[in-house]
Structures are given as C-alpha cells and as structure tokens.
Amino acid sequence: MDYNFEEIEKRWKQYWIDHQTYKVKEDSSKPKYYVLDMFPYPSGAGLHVGHPLGYIASDIVARYKRLQGFNVLHPMGFDAFGLPAEQYAIQTGQHPAITTYKNIARYREQLDKIGFSYDWSREVITCDPNYYKWTQWAFIKMFHHYYDNELQRAEPIENLVKHFEERGTEGIHAEGTKELHFTADEWKTKSEREKQEILMNYRIAYLGDTMVNWCPQLGTVLANDEVSEGFSIRGGYPVEQKKMRQWCLRVSAYAQRLLDGLEKIDWSDSLKETQRNWIGRSEGAVVHFNTQTGVSFDVFTTRPDTIFGVTFMVLAPESELVEQLVTDEHRETVDAYLEKTKRKTERERIADKTVSGVFSGSYAIHPFTGELLPIWISDYVLAGYGTGAIMAVPAHDSRDYAFAKQFDLPIIPLIEGCDVSEESFDAKEGIMMNSDFLNGLPVQEAISAAIDEIEQRGIGYRKVNYRLRDAIFSRQRYWGEPFPIYYKDGMPYTLDESKLPLELPEVDKFLPTETGEPPLARAKNWKTEEGYPLEVSTMPGFAGSSAYYLRYMDPHNNEALVSKEADDYWKNVDLYIGGTEHATGHLIYSRFWNKFLFDLGVSCVEEPFQKLINQGMIQGRSNFVYRIINSNTFVSFNLKDQYDTMPIHVDINIVHNDVLDIDAFRNWNPEYKDAEFILEDGKYICGWAVEKMSKSMFNVINPDDIVKKYGADTLRLYEMFLGPIEQSKPWDTNGIDGVYRFLRKFWNLFFTDDNFLVTDDEPSKEELKSLHKLIKKVTFDIENFSFNTAVSAFMICVNELISLKCNKRSILTDLTICLSPFAPHIAEELWHRLGNETTIFDVQWPTYNEEYLKENTFSYAISFNGKTRFTLDLPADATREEIGKTVLEHPNSKKWVEDKTPRKIIIVPGKIVNIVI
C-alpha cells in the first residue's frame, strides 16, 4: 500500500484540532518544560524554507519532552509592529493593521501545513491592544522606578523623593545620567517642574537629550543595534548623528547584572562573547585634572599606570567643556572645526581615517608633575563614552600616537626596552620607567599602584566603565505602541494604569506632519480627557518582543501581565531557539526587561532564557546556465570552458539534480524561446553556487511546494537531516529523495502485499538490538540537539529491520513512538492502525535496555614494538590471560614473538594492557 502523505496529513491535522491535542494547562502534578521560538515578523514575502528550521527543531523537542512526561508549553505568536507594514501603508494608504493581519493569516496557513504542536489558544500578537497594554504598563513602571546601585535593583522613585526631602543628594546610590548635588533644603525650594527635571535624571524610563542615530529617509531615530556601519539595517539608508530629546531606557544601569547573568545560562560561548563585547566592561580610574583657568574636568582611563606619559589632553567636539575651555584667541578655528565635524555623518567619520583636531588654547595641569598639558579638541574622542575627555599617552596608545605625530606633540616612552619611534607600544606588559614611584613595577602591578596613589591624593577613584549605552526608546513612526504619557507644562506624566491600553489612534496619512512631527500628531483629539496633549512618538520594535514569553504563560489575563501562579509554574523559558542576529538587540533588551520585572517581583526568575540555540541560516543554492557571449546558445557545465561564456541565474524550479529541464527553460522566458544547447551525455548540466535566498537569484524555496510534493513529514525530516542545527548551510533539494524514500520504507514495514500486517510474535535478539540501539541514540541526540544524526539513526534502523524482515508489533510500536516527534503525521496514522485509540503524543517515550546492546566481541588492536600490527575480534568477556594466549597463538604474531624484543598488547577501545609472557 502506498504512503499517501496528503491524505494522512490532512486527517491528523484535523484530529489534533478536534481533540485540542496541543492545548496545555498548568498542572502541578507534572514537571514543566517551556520551549519557545523567537516569534516572527510577518513580512509580505511569506515564509521561505529557512524560517521553519528552528521551529521544526523546537517542535521535535516539545513533542519529545511531552512523551517524556513533561507538561510542555510551546506557544507561537507574531511580532507585528514594524517598519515594512508602515512603509507599505505610506505608499498605498492602506492601514498597516490590514497588511499585518493579512500577512499573519498567510504565515499561519504556512505554519499549519508543517504540523507544529503549538498551543494556538495562547497566541500573542504585539499590535493587539490587549497585548500592548502590558508593554505600556511596563513602561509606566520603568518611569516610576530608579536603579539603586547599593541594593543592586530597581526601587520606586518615591523612595528617592523621600531621600531628597530628608538629605538631598547626600548618600544616594541612584544611577543617574549626570551627577547632581543639592541639599534637602534646596530640594524643598525647587518648583514642581524643577523637581520633575531632577527625577528625570534617575528614572529607568526617562526623557533625555542624547546624541541619536537619525535616519532622514526613514524619518526616525534608531537604536545602536539597528545601525550597521552608518546605515540603517532596515532599508540600508544613511544614518547621521543628531542631538534630540528622546525617551530612553536606563539599560546601562543593569550592565553588571547583564554580564553576571551570562555565567548562569546555557548559551553558546560565541553568543555570550558577543554580549560581553557589547556590554564592554572595562576597569580603570577616573582622574581629575585642573586647568590654569580654574575649570576642571575628569577623564576615564584603563591605563592609570601611564599617567607620567600624558603629554596632552583631548576633548570630544560635542563635549560641554569645549565652550568653557576655548580661549578667545582660538575661538574662530575651534568653531570652524566644530562646524565641520557636526556636518559629518557617522558614515563619513568612519570612512575618514585622517587625523584631525584643533588646539583649544587652554592647558591642564598634570596632577603629579604640575606640567602644563595642552588641551586639544578632536573627533577621535567620543562624547558618549567615559567623560568625553581623555588624557593622551601617545607612547602607549595608537590613536594618541597618531595624533601626536600629526601635531608634533611629545611622546614619552614608559616601558623599559619599548621602541616608540615607529608606532606606539599598546600591550599591557613590561616594566615601568620614567614614572616616578611606579618605576620598576610590572604593568599590572603599576595599574593598581597608580590607582591607590590617585585615591590617596584625592585626585580620582577606581571606576568600572561600560560600553553599553541606554536604549533610545522613541520612534517617530505610526506603527508602534503609543506611549502612555501626556504633557503638562511641558513635563511628561504617565497615564493612570486604568486608562490602559492607550490605543493607537486613526490618522489620515501615515507620514510625518508638514512641521516634521511624527504621524501621531495628525490624530484628532490626541489628548487626555483633561485636554493634556499625549506623546506623539511611538515605541520601537523591540518593546513588544521584550516580555512576550511571559505573556504566553497567561495570555488572557486582564488583571496582570502574568499571574503569580502561572509565573511560578512556568518560571522561565527552558529552551529558546532563534537566529543569532538578535544577539545584541532583542536578547539584551529582553534580559534587561526581565531583570526589571524580576526586581518588581513580576517574574520569578532573573534570566528569561535558560538554554538558547541559534539555528543557522539556510542559504539559497542558485543554479546557472552558461550562455555563449552574443548568442542564444547555452553550454553544459563541464564544456563551458571551451567557449567564451557568461553565467546566468536560472530558476531552480526548472532544474532537478542540476539537470536543466530544457523545454521548461524555453518557456521560462520569451528571450530563451529559441535557445540552442550544447549538451553532455544528452543532458544539460547546470552550475551552482551558494548565495542568499532571494527572488532576484531565482533560488527561493517555498515550504508549501515541498509539502505539496513530498509532505510535511519529509520536509521536517529533511530540514533536520541537512546538517547541524546551529550551522548555516545551503538548501539543497537534491537530497530530499533519500528522506522521502526512508519514510516510504518505514511505511512499508507495516505492510505485506498491500495489507496492514504486524505480528505479535516475540522479537528476535537482532530486532531488539536494532531497536534499542535506536532508542538510545535518538534519546541522546534529542537531548543534545543533534537532530541530523538522529535522522540517520532512523534510516539505519529501518534498513536493518527490512533486512531482518521484521513486522513484530512490539518493535514497530516503539519505533513509531520514537519517530513521532520528527514525523508526527505518519506516526499518528500508523499508531492508530496499530489499534490504538488515543493520540500517540499521550504515551510514554520508550526506554532502552542495555542488556540488548551488549556486544559479543570487542575489537582489539594488537601492537608490537609500539606499532599496531593487526586487529583481532575477541570475546567481550575474555580475561587478560585469555587475550594474551590467543594473541600469541595467532599466526600473525609469530614473527614478533620469535625475536626477543619487548612486547605490548593494546586493547581497543579502552586502555593499554601490558602482558608478561
């Protein structure tokens, strides 16, 4: 009987819906397991074959864990706010919600075809007001909290107000944008507006004047992770630096906890490393410098040991100190320089490697030697890192060195034996010299000795700095969550929680207003009941994706983001699968967001994603035909070098196993209607290359087509078989026949002469061994996310059972259960044909018995004089003496035994055994 996947898959999909097979509830009698996919943004192009890779892997784990007796939460949803829908809306005038929901429906249809075990009753869609209510709610909470560095957690802002009332800023440990100083009396005399401005300095969600990445083409600001090399990641438009008043999240306050948390979670080393680099912790010191004019400032350095090599100071052009330190004499050149750097885009600053800068006219006083150090201004110093000012040590910093060479500033070497005539010596090694009290110390000791001395003299202090910046949280866009914020006397206040969700208003156009305000400014009555204006920018894409995993635990709760009971039961995500492109975006924000909710007591586990797997990208495999230049003749791949040819992309749908369907090619494009071919062996062989999957290269594979041709089970198995889940690899349809053949062979195990026929006979030793080898292997492989080798194991097992002509019920039952996570439809079909009433996903995963796996013989490598001479199969339970005797009697041993050289016998596998004869 034929394996009719179409009929089988249709039947069981319906069965699973009818029986609500995948619906889960909290169940304290079972251990929980939470498997999550990074939810997709529903783009207009639909799914290609690369998207389901991670979903299939997580689905296998979800089904497997369920068979293992876990209560499995395996939800899915959509990250629905985003730029493409809005861009489309601007072009067509169609509301982004319409496009978005249409795309969601298409995604859903495609996903359903593949047979995932999602509990769709828990679906979340980020643009649904019932969902974004909780995004807004979290924002309000962040607004009303500050970060306490002593307690190492978020605290209500009222505590800070109370502290100000009692003691002013004395003894506070609040993380702030700037360091502020005032007394309790001063606080009391401040106006409401002044107080609000001060509190803004400490709120976790705050309005700040910051340099932002402004993208004029998109008309919005972007976060650091949304920009790459001066261009926007979405759209690839140039991005420039601009100072704007924006909503920000004080992610930097959590830098140390984000770093420490990495130790506790099971992520790949490379991903953790990427996050560590992004957080960028560096230890050093803040050193205080005075100037001749009485103005003083701090610098941050990781090399306080090089303090005696400082020969000049440099300020960032954007630094506020520039205004205070520039002398009248130099004002003109400084202003010209500032103007010039301001006009440069980020892109130009990266491209322009030339050293530039101007002298301010002022001098700083060296805190140890009292020497005068000229203060320069240069764009190689960044305003946003450290204090925006540096002490320059040209001998031991390559950037300072280049600057010193350019402007002919002195260079003082500080490390014995180093040569700074050609380049700086940046390594943190060697013995100090020219450095007063540090002379003779190795660098590492000199660093701490220098800091000790600096602290002793009261001219600075030990300090840890982070590269991680606060997240800019405003977008000048329509299609995002509105801020639950209104303005009174120009200061922002949060809406009452009872007013949530604040729904996105209707607008006539999705474009900014004529005065450059965001689209929400077009909305009628965009104000509170009292008439106060509402915030017109919206939240960025990562807002909605930062806590969605919590919402799946309790998606219909109108009273809380997640109930205490649901959160206590599901805790955090046990396995999270998604792409590595979220390493510095979503995976930082989400961890930050969860830590904040943890501080509030909403989330009971500090790290949201315990184990994380990054699935690789599936690239396209393009095919080429080779056209002879200036002709309509095409040469087959292996003959192309004999002609002057040019490769042309050809639609992979008309190529099978790299052989071109010539008729289809002629019909493909009118231009090739009369094409001529030079064939090899009567075939036209195409060339191929691995490229990005894209329409323009005619190499996009739609999973729907594969499902139609081979069935969902084959697609699932094949995607897993392609290679290790974490590796990027090309989609190569050529191999799919092998997997399809395997499923048919598996199916045929249950049939004899077209009849379903399994026997209740006792299985043989070989059959049991084959099965238990499989159970052991597949269990191990799923636990280790090695799905490709698991699929191979099934193929081996089925081949063995075919050669044993096995149709024993007990063997085939366990085999079917093992296969069910990978190929659920065929497994469910055969499960029911075996006479079972309930779904296969309610049974127990089989356990293997080591007894059946014992080998009768071991292979031993016999080595004489340190070289392996031959191998021998011997009984597994043989003693040393027996092995020795057998080896010596073996004909191959003769010539080695007769001479008098020392001899050894080595056992493979395992350990060396020396046998005395």
Place this chain on the structure above:
RNA sequence: GCUCGGAUGGUGGAAUCGGUAGACACGCAAGACUUAAAAUCUUGUGACCAUUGCGGUUGUGCGGGUUCAAGUCCCGCUCCGAGUACCA
C-alpha cells in the same frame, strides 16, 4: 586591528571519553525488472598500486610535537566565516 568559530571524499555531513576515519544521505557507475522510460531493488564508490591472491601504500587545510594510538590534545602558520571597531 581585536574577539569567537571553522577547515574531513565529487556533495551535505558522521566519528559523543584520544581507540578500526568517511556512518547516513546525495551524486555517480554497473546490473536486475521493463517493449521503453520512470519508479523500485542489488552491487560498487576517498586516492594510488595490485586486482588469475580476497591485499598493500597513503589519507581529516599546512608544518612540528605528545602518545602504543591524534580528525580529536599541545605549539606555530595558512585560508574561510561571524561579531565588533576611533570604547581611551
């Protein structure tokens, strides 16, 4: 530049603790069935040599080392990929 990965047949990949390298699959070749094709099945398939002896040599990017034994461990290179980049 820095950080982290990786390199195994014609192809994708296996080898889980240092123990018979190349599992499994694709492709290819030969054969069976067939009027024929497709499908299916059988056999072979790293390279080189020998194939009237069913064996030998060599082989996991390159060069060394440790070990009875190295794709795996150590040292030094080459190339490829990813992340990041005036981060003081």
